[in-house]
Amino acid sequence: MRILGEPVTGAGMVTLTLSCAVSADGYLDDRSSERVVLSSPEDLAAVLALRAQMDMIVIGAETLRRDDPSLATRGERHRASRAAAGLSPDPVKLVVTRSGDIPHDRAFFRDGMGEKIVLSRNPTRAPGTVEPFTGDPIDAVVQLAEARHFGQVLIEGGAQILRLALSKSRYLRLAVSPRRLGDGGHARLFDDLNRFLANLHVTQTEKLGDTRIYHIDLLLSRARPHMATALRLSARCPASETAFAVGCLGCDAALNVLATGYSRETGPQDHAEEAMLTKTSEPIHTVIVTLEPCLTRASKPTGCAQWLVRAGVKRVIYAVAEDATFTRQTGLAHLASHGIEVLHLPGFEAEFRAANASIYDAS
Numbered sequence: 001m002r003i004l005g006e007p008v009t010g011a012g013m014v015t016l017t018l019s020c021a022v023s024a025d026g027y028l029d030d031r032s033s034e035r036v037v038l039s040s041p042e043d044l045a046a047v048l049a050l051r052a053q054m055d056m057i058v059i060g061a062e063t064l065r066r067d068d069p070s071l072a073t074r075g076e077r078h079r080a081s082r083a084a085a086g087l088s089p090d091p092v093k094l095v096v097t098r099s100g101d102i103p104h105d106r107a108f109f110r111d112g113m114g115e116k117i118v119l120s121r122n123p124t125r126a127p128g129t130v131e132p133f134t135g136d137p138i139d140a141v142v143q144l145a146e147a148r149h150f151g152q153v154l155i156e157g158g159a160q161i162l163r164l165a166l167s168k169s170r171y172l173r174l175a176v177s178p179r180r181l182g183d184g185g186h187a188r189l190f191d192d193l194n195r196f197l198a199n200l201h202v203t204q205t206e207k208l209g210d211t212r213i214y215h216i217d218l219l220l221s222r223a224r225p226h227m228a229t230a231l232r233l234s235a236r237c238p239a240s241e242t243a244f245a246v247g248c249l250g251c252d253a254a255l256n257v258l259a260t261g262y263s264r265e266t267g268p269q270d271h272a273e274e275a276m277l278t279k280t281s282e283p284i285h286t287v288i289v290t291l292e293p294c295l296t297r298a299s300k301p302t303g304c305a306q307w308l309v310r311a312g313v314k315r316v317i318y319a320v321a322e323d324a325t326f327t328r329q330t331g332l333a334h335l336a337s338h339g340i341e342v343l344h345l346p347g348f349e350a351e352f353r354a355a356n357a358s359i360y361d362a363s
Contacts, residue, residue: 014145016138016169017054018155018218019047020162021211023177026193027185028159035067038177040209050173052078054091055150058141060161061097062187064106069156072112090114092150096137096161100124119144138165159187168254172200172216175208199224201345220345222255223317226288227345231319233262234272234290234355240264241362242326245355246291248272250284253314258282271297273304277311286315288345290352292322293331305331308340315341319348325359 021038022028030036039047051057057071073079073090082089090112095102100122109116109127116128119140124130133140138161145153155165166172176193190196201220206213226249233247243263250259259282261275273293277284287293293304293316308316321344322329336342353360 013151014142014153015151015171016142016153016155016165017050017171017173018162018165018169019050019173019175020157020189021175021177022189023179023181023185024193025180025182025185026188026190026196027181028157028162028187028189029066030181030184031186032184036181038179038211039175040177040211042208043175043211043213046208046213047173047175048074048078051091051154052082054152054154055087056092056094056145056148056153058094058096058153058155058161059108060158061095061099061102062158062160063156064095064102064108066158068106068108070107070111071156072107072114088114091154092117092148094119094141094144096120096141097124097126098122098137100126102126117144136164137161138168142168159189162189166218167222170217170219172214172218174214174216176212176214178210178212219255220317220343223286223288223343223345224347226251226255226257227290227317227319227348228351229257229260230288230290231348231351231355233260234352236265237263238268239358241359243271244291244322244326244359246272246289248276248287248289250276250280251286251288252282253285255286255288258284269299271304273307277307284311284313286317287313288317290319290348290355292318292320292329293335294322294329295331295334296327296329303329303331303334305329305334308335309338313340315343317343317345319345320352 023038052073071093079089092115094117096119098121100120104127118126118128118130119133201217202214203217204215230247230249234245237245246263248261249257251257259276259279261272263272265275295303295305297303316335332342
């Protein structure tokens with residue numbers, strides 16, 4: 001029998017989105033026997049719409065026991081939207097358990113037409129499809145989703161599985177209630193909201209009823225310290241009056257750094273991406289670079305965007321698009337036209353200008 005859970009190292013096509021509602025002091029629930037509802041009715045409606053877009057919804061065994069969620073698609077509008085997208089009426093549902101000891105009488109198993117999967121570390125006679133796993137449960141979820149060609153996977157909790165998934169997911173939808181649970185709180189996600197958000201890349205906030213929603217890009221959150229490293233690398237660039245100082249990191253799909261480079265590191269006309277690519281034979285999945293990769297250049301016939309395409313890069317995260325100081329570039333469009341994911345990580349413009357102060361001050 002296939003065993004899931006080996007570390008995920010490939011590019012994959014699975015997008016993991018986390019969704020949870022917490023109290024203002026960071027708790028997912030209280031200690032009473034009744035489930036505490038922290039979302040406003042407007043937020044609950046938005047979550048139902050989000051679920052309807054998913055191929056699979058994942059919960060932990062604690063959530064199954066405490067909350068008894070159905071996770072079936074509700075409302076004719078949502079069922080119609082799934083049908084129009086060529087999806088089954090209900091997403092596949094998956095519960096993760098280490099012990100295999102889960103109740104069989106829950107709405108999770110009763111409701112909906114989608115497959116019900118129990119991902120279990122230990123043998124179990126639970127209803128539905130049982131899939132054994134070893135190692136990391138989030139890696140196992142991704143492997144199962146990839147095997148079934150699922151693109152969109154929603155993870156809803158509880159606290160343990162959310163913490164495990166934070167470092168491997170793409171998005172977090174965090175709903176924060178104005179309520180405080182204090183000593184009655186159970187399963188805390190954070191102690192202080194502002195401190196929790198400080199190193200996260202929040203793309204949007206909205207108010208739904210009395211609930212504040214934070215939309216967070218976890219991939220760009222993980223890329224932020226790497227971009228800071230790339231900017232520090234750019235400080236090593238030999239001075240030039242005709243070319244920017246740029247730093248670059250080449251990473252695997254999990255953003256582990258495989259190689260670094262900076263402008264003119266390996267030759268007087270070499271760009272940061274070129275320097276980075278010469279330092280490793282391992283496949284580069286994600287490039288993090290302080291400036292848009294060039295497509296045309298006076299010094300060489302091949303631009304960095306072309307080199308990245310040839311190298312099989314899957315994603316480029318950049319801090320600054322090239323302006324008209326020297327020549328406007330179309331490297332980003334070239335990358336996108338070749339199927340490379342292009343992502344802008346804002347917030348580093350001042351640092352880039354500081355690293356290139358001699359150029360900007362002279363212009």
